[in-house]
Amino acid sequence: MRWTLKPKPKRSVIDKLSEALNVDVVIASLLVQRGIETYEEAKQFFRPSLRDLHDPFLMKDMDLAVARIEKAMANHENIMVYGDYDVDGTTSVALMSSYLATISSQVTTYIPDRYGEGYGVSYQGIDYASDNDITLIIALDCGIKAIEKVAYAKSKGIDFIICDHHRPGDQIPDAAAVLDPKREDCKYPYKELCGCGVGFKLIQAIGMGMGQTIQDLLVYLDLVVTAIGADIVPITGENRILAYYGLQVINKNPRIGFRAMLSQVKKEALTITDVVFIIAPRINAAGRMKHGLHAVNLLTEERYESALQFASEIETYNSDRKDADKSITAEALTQILSNKEEKGNTTVVYEEDWHKGVIGIVASRLIETYYRPTLVFTKSGEKLAASARSVKGFDVYNALDACSEHIEQFGGHKYAAGLTLGIHQYKAFKQKFEEVVSNTIDKKLLTPEIQIDTPLELDQITPKFFRILKQFGPFGPGNMTPVFMTENVNDTGYARCVGADEKHLKCKVRKNGLEMNAIGFNLGSKYTSVTDGQHFKIAYTIDENHWNGAVSLQLMLKDIK
Known part of the structure; x- marks a missing residue:
């Protein structure tokens, strides 16, 4: 994972907003990063109003x-x-x-x-x-x-x-x-x-x-x-x-x-x-x-x-969908390895009997293993149909446009698209797509990025801080859940792998005498990074843990270094 620390806004702007809202400088800094610099803009952000909908x-x-x-x-x-x-x-x-x-x-x-x-x-x-x-x-x-x-x-x-x-x-x-x-x-x-x-x-x-x-x-x-x-x-x-x-x-x-x-x-x-x-x-x-x-x-x-x-009925369809995407993802990963194509800058796979309804999900799953622009093809009538998914920062729609001589039709967005082409066009398209992506993608985009909003110390994570943080929602593109970084923490000796196949990591981090529970989904492989009293740094979001009627704050780990 690439850790990228977002640029820190001007201190004078942060201080001015912090004073106007009577909030600490971390909250003010997060707001300024989101383009909110005045009391009025903050009011609109924290209290969305139907009056602000456009005519x-x-x-x-x-x-x-x-x-x-x-x-x-x-x-x-x-x-x-x-x-x-x-x-x-x-x-x-x-x-x-x-x-x-x-x-x-x-x-x-x-x-x-x-x-x-x-x-x-x-x-x-x-x-x-x-x-x-x-x-x-x-x-x-x-x-x-x-x-x-x-x-x-x-x-x-x-x-x-x-x-x-x-x-x-x-x-x-x-x-x-x-x-x-x-x-x-x-x-x-x-x-x-x-x-x-x-x-x-x-x-x-x-x-x-x-x-x-x-x-x-x-x-x-x-x-x-x-x-x-x-x-x-x-x-x-x-x-x-x-x-x-x-x-x-x-x-x-x-x-x-x-x-x-x-x-x-x-x-x-x-x-x-x-x-x-x-x-x-x-x-x-x-x-x-x-x-x-x-x-x-x-x-x-x-x-x-x-x-x-x-x-x-829909619950049954969803269960069938889960089974299909699991088995097709496994087949696609095998195909990539057997074709020795894991070295390229793209993933393009095809099997004529893959379920057309789940190929978009499978494309997303493949990106979790091979982080690069991905297309999953299946047969649709006399044609081939594909779902395309991209990595953050790369416009797959534009890449497909550059391959349009080998495509019958396509449409979609920057990060997700669909296309159809003739069976005879598949090989040439696959070659052209690899060529276009290789020539246009910034190679650093092929490593997943964690954007960190700001460094934070454990003593700054208080119930009041989290209450204000919750009001930043609803979260999503353009207003993602804030990600924090804390350096020089160590585990209290509580760390263990949990879940099916022990894929997840549960631990309790400590710094300057303060301790906090943390969980990292799919971070089980990082277990050895946190044991033996060694110090490490963590990237995380903050959430509430509800257990046996008690509510406590916990860190949702995104990565450990």
Whole structure:
């Protein structure tokens, strides 16, 4: 692991903020690192306000989108809400369809089949709309590159409203409205909304025309925060406000589908991390193992007994997903070793019968072993389909763009993308991808980095300090959980390896007479670094440990040197 200490802000700025807020200099320093330098900015950060959400009509084409939906309502048109089978897509469809259902009975939903149709807007979906007299499709979390498909729909008398957040290509689809903050001609002040976030701005705009306030729409924010967490968008600006209030909804008044899904989870208050690791994988599992519509049905269900049934089915899909990703990861690691490809700057593996629904997870797992840009391919019909994942700091989307001569289609983000190509293109693509990455990646990015916010002494870790630290949440990209470093600690003799295969390290660190419990997941191999009274330094976050009714602070170790 590379340890990188973040630059320390100017002492004068830290001292000024520390005095204004009456907090210690470590807290003030963490705030300044996050771009917060004044009392007013700190107030906005610690107390996110719905009043700071932007006017949805600042988004390009929002007026056109609302006008087209109002026209559809007035003319009793059939409307189809279309979205992808991942978490952002299914939560978007659940949000938009359940909102529109409060003002129209002529709303249906459509999620493409991952295996039969693939990612994005499909011709099958448009044909389904045509066969069912649907004249308006609202596409969420997809569509920004669907030039030909939108034209095809238009030829059948079907209009599109696109709500997307992916990067547009050179051309914008000829739709009734295209909402995407990443459009170059869109002046919307916040560019990092997820697909569900763009959908929320649309229902906010529709609601304004009917005299609804933001308070009337709070019930939809449990869906928005789930998409924000799962899609790994920055939790800054407007996303931070939506996530903050979305977590309140999940914890105080979740929709029935969430209540059913969480009925077995014994936690007092869910954090964004819990949303990412408990809720999101279950929603995703439906689209991965069966069909994304199962997730939409759960998220829009209003009867608790039915929701429990849907949740039980999704739990089974999630269990199947875990089994599949475990076995495929093992096969992929064997393939890398047997092909002697562990020396390159990329990982590209292929097996025709790997489950298409889990190849993205497998790509992430492979990065845990070989830390480099990774693609996992499987056969999809007559083509090959792949999921790409990247390492921090490297734009895999741009790398794929540089290989586009060997790709039929691709889309995604800086760190995650999907692509399809012909079987005959695989070898040339693999060679080109290795070449592009090798020529463009900064080699230090091939070693995992721990960014440390600031050094800290054990005596500075107090209950008051942690209480303030908790208010920095919700955490995520752009506002990560603060990581600290303490040097010259030693173990009290308590260290031991725990868990299955003794993969984790539990110890008690001591410095200047103070002791603190610590646990390092997957750090069992560091056991010899902390024994025999030797001194070492630790990188860690701070958390609460709940045990037998008692609550204590503990260090969550990220690395030991």
